[in-house]
Amino acid sequence: MASMEAGVTPAKSRREPEGRPSARDKYSVLLPTYNERENLPLIVWLLVKCFSESGFNYEIIIIDDGSPDGTRDVAEQLEKIYGSDKILLRPREKKLGLGTAYIHGMKHATGNYIIIMDADLSHHPKFIPEFIRKQKESNFDIVSGTRYKGNGGVYGWDLKRKIISRGANFVTQILLRPGASDLTGSFRLYKKEVLQKLIEKCVSKGYVFQMEMIIRARQLNYTIGEVPISFVDRVYGESKLGGNEIVSFLKGLLTLFATT
Amino acid sequence: MTKLAQWLWALALLGSAWAALTVGALGLELPSPCREVLWPLPAYLLVAAGCYALGTVGYRVATFHDCEDAALELQNQIQEARADLARRGLRF
Ligand SMILES: Nc1nc2c(ncn2[C@@H]2O[C@H](COP(=O)(O)OP(=O)(O)OP(=O)(O)O)[C@@H](O)[C@H]2O)c(=O)[nH]1
Ligand SMILES: [Mg+2]
Numbered sequence: 637m638a639s640m641e642a643g644v645t646p647a648k649s650r651r652e653p654e655g656r657p658s659a660r661d662k663y664s665v666l667l668p669t670y671n672e673r674e675n676l677p678l679i680v681w682l683l684v685k686c687f688s689e690s691g692f693n694y695e696i697i698i699i700d701d702g703s704p705d706g707t708r709d710v711a712e713q714l715e716k717i718y719g720s721d722k723i724l725l726r727p728r729e730k731k732l733g734l735g736t737a738y739i740h741g742m743k744h745a746t747g748n749y750i751i752i753m754d755a756d757l758s759h760h761p762k763f764i765p766e767f768i769r770k771q772k773e774s775n776f777d778i779v780s781g782t783r784y785k786g787n788g789g790v791y792g793w794d795l796k797r798k799i800i801s802r803g804a805n806f807v808t809q810i811l812l813r814p815g816a817s818d819l820t821g822s823f824r825l826y827k828k829e830v831l832q833k834l835i836e837k838c839v840s841k842g843y844v845f846q847m848e849m850i851i852r853a854r855q856l857n858y859t860i861g862e863v864p865i866s867f868v869d870r871v872y873g874e875s876k877l878g879g880n881e882i883v884s885f886l887k888g889l890l891t892l893f894a895t896t
Numbered sequence: 897m898t899k900l901a902q903w904l905w906a907l908a909l910l911g912s913a914w915a916a917l918t919v920g921a922l923g924l925e926l927p928s929p930c931r932e933v934l935w936p937l938p939a940y941l942l943v944a945a946g947c948y949a950l951g952t953v954g955y956r957v958a959t960f961h962d963c964e965d966a967a968l969e970l971q972n973q974i975q976e977a978r979a980d981l982a983r984r985g986l987r988f
Contacts, residue, residue, distance in 0.1 A: 677977070677988065678973075678974055678977045678978075681981055710988075713985075713986050714986070717981075717984050717985070757970065757974075760966065787961065789960060789961025789963045790962070791962060791964065795957070799953070799957050802957045802960065806949065806952060811899060811903075866966035867963070868963060868966055868970055871970075893898070894899075895898060896898060896899060
């Protein structure tokens with residue numbers, strides 16, 4: 637059914653030859669930030685360390701939405717330290733939300749692969765080489781980090797949060813059969829043109845946005861690989877997703893259930 | 897077809913098969929012990945599905961990995977990063 641809706645299968649038609657020299661590949665990391673003054677230097681340091689050790693070509697694009705805590709000032713310092721070819725600042729004036737932050741960042745990305753991750757240290761750059769290896773293994777269109785499989789897991793969650801997370805995941809798997817185990821996570825690697833196509837198609841916001849990306853990906857017959865990740869709850873700063881998280885998640889889930 | 901439509905179709909199909917068999921429509925007269933089992937079947941299935949859901953979620957919550965090592969490693973790397981960044985002249 638999915639293939640009928642998609643009509644053409646964009647991904648399959650242009651298979652790239654296997655074993656291409658990785659010198660031609662470039663990975664653009666998109667880091668959306670809002671009040672991440674403490675976390676930003678640490679995540680950038682970890683990213684630089686990881687990429688210089690593994691030798692992949694990269695750039696880090698920081699999209700700050702006018703954080704009042706001075707994240708932008710720290711970002712400018714980092715640009716000076718690591719050079720403006722590695723650290724690209726693409727700030728916006730005010731808080732316009734995560735989804736549009738990705739679109740904004742992607743416009744300036746020069747890599748052929750895009751890595752999306754949170755700047756709050758929940759997502760550790762050490763998994764990026766594994767993502768890349770996984771992607772090359774079967775020329776996946778998307779590689780998604782998963783907390784729910786293999787050695788994946790979380791740190792700093794109480795029982796209640798675990799139950800909500802597992803329960804929500806179970807219901808989602810039953811209702812949507814998405815073909816990926818972690819739908820609400822946002823640590824992923826995309827081929828650039830795939831992400832572009834997906835973002836065009838997606839209408840929802842917040843948590844649901846990540847979920848919709850995977851659902852649309854399946855509709856368009858994109859292939860998805862998974863890498864288990866450990867998710868360490870943020871140490872510094874505040875969560876931006878408010879108390880009505882569950883309500884908006886359920887709304888989004890039902891919308892996707894009824895429309896896809 | 898949307899996921900919702902798929903569910904509705906499947907439920908309608910199973911539901912009508914069940915209804916046809918229990919009331920004996922279409923001249924399908926099942927022996928009465930069979931009918932006695934069949935009559936409350938949807939309720940049994942519902943309970944079984946509920947148990948399966950609770951069991952699965954419970955098991956997955958209980959076996960959710962706590963990544964103590966990852967948290968510890970991160971803490972150490974944060975110290976290292978702080979020192980190195982300060983050396984490079986970052987004002988936090
Ligand atoms: N540019 C931009 N970044 C944002 C915005 N909202 C959130 N972010 C960033 O997006 C990432 C994820 O946001 P979080 O607040 O950590 O959301 P979460 O991971 O679901 O929630 P917690 O980790 O539990 O706090 C972080 O790097 C935030 O700084 C926004 O409106 N604009
Ligand atoms: Mg976070």
